[in-house]
Amino acid sequence: MRSGRPSRCCCTEYTRIAGWMSALVATATFSFLHDAYDRVPLLVPIRFDDGNPSQFAFKSPELVYLPFGMQLALAVVFLAIVAVLVRRSRRSDADGSLPPAAALHVAEATAILALVWITFQAMNAWRLTALYRRTFDEHQEIFVVALITAITATVVIVARAILKVQELSDGAGHHHLRQPVLDRRERPFATAVLATALAAGLAVPFYILVTVWGGLRLI
Numbered sequence: 001m002r003s004g005r006p007s008r009c010c011c012t013e014y015t016r017i018a019g020w021m022s023a024l025v026a027t028a029t030f031s032f033l034h035d036a037y038d039r040v041p042l043l044v045p046i047r048f049d050d051g052n053p054s055q056f057a058f059k060s061p062e063l064v065y066l067p068f069g070m071q072l073a074l075a076v077v078f079l080a081i082v083a084v085l086v087r088r089s090r091r092s093d094a095d096g097s098l099p100p101a102a103a104l105h106v107a108e109a110t111a112i113l114a115l116v117w118i119t120f121q122a123m124n125a126w127r128l129t130a131l132y133r134r135t136f137d138e139h140q141e142i143f144v145v146a147l148i149t150a151i152t153a154t155v156v157i158v159a160r161a162i163l164k165v166q167e168l169s170d171g172a173g174h175h176h177l178r179q180p181v182l183d184r185r186e187r188p189f190a191t192a193v194l195a196t197a198l199a200a201g202l203a204v205p206f207y208i209l210v211t212v213w214g215g216l217r218l219i
Contacts, residue, residue: 109161
């Protein structure tokens with residue numbers, strides 16, 4: 001299986017695999033939370049002091065399903081970015097923006113990053129469910145290891161994409177790392193979509209977290 005070979009849908013095999021795997025992980029997370037919801041007690045700990053629960057809130061679907069909601073937000077944002085990049089790969093590189101082959105590499109990296117962080121949220125769903133049921137975080141070390149692994153994987157994936165794009169640079173002074181993903185003068189709508197997706201990727205998860213936290217009924 002070669003990651004650099006585009007399929008009929010103008011994306012690499014790794015991009016398609018990452019997309020299907022992300023959907024599978026998100027579906028499994030929803031199924032797990034749906035099954036675990038009734039086993040979560042009516043009151044759940046939301047704050048700890050010296051390892052002991054100091055504040056409780058009533059259980060709510062928004063709180064229990066929060067990791068799945070984060071997965072959906074990440075999926076939508078990353079999907080929008082991949083869609084713009086794949087659409088870019090179908091066009092000529094005569095406008096001075098990122099060439100089609102380079103756009104495919106960036107789309108592939110984006111899809112794999114989505115899989116990494118969607119999988120991280122799946123692990124977080126398992127950890128939080130256990131925390132709510134036992135009122136102490138017995139999986140804190142696993143959570144820290146998973147977070148470090150996800151961050152490390154992100155760095156490796158980004159570095160790999162940079163190297164792949166750099167390999168496409170020719171000897172005529174064309175360095176694709178310095179080229180914009182899209183030429184905003186030629187593709188204003190696509191540029192706006194990409195900028196919106198990037199901004200949403202930073203803002204939406206925090207908005208969801210703040211909204212759910214603000215809606216809790218505290219004890």
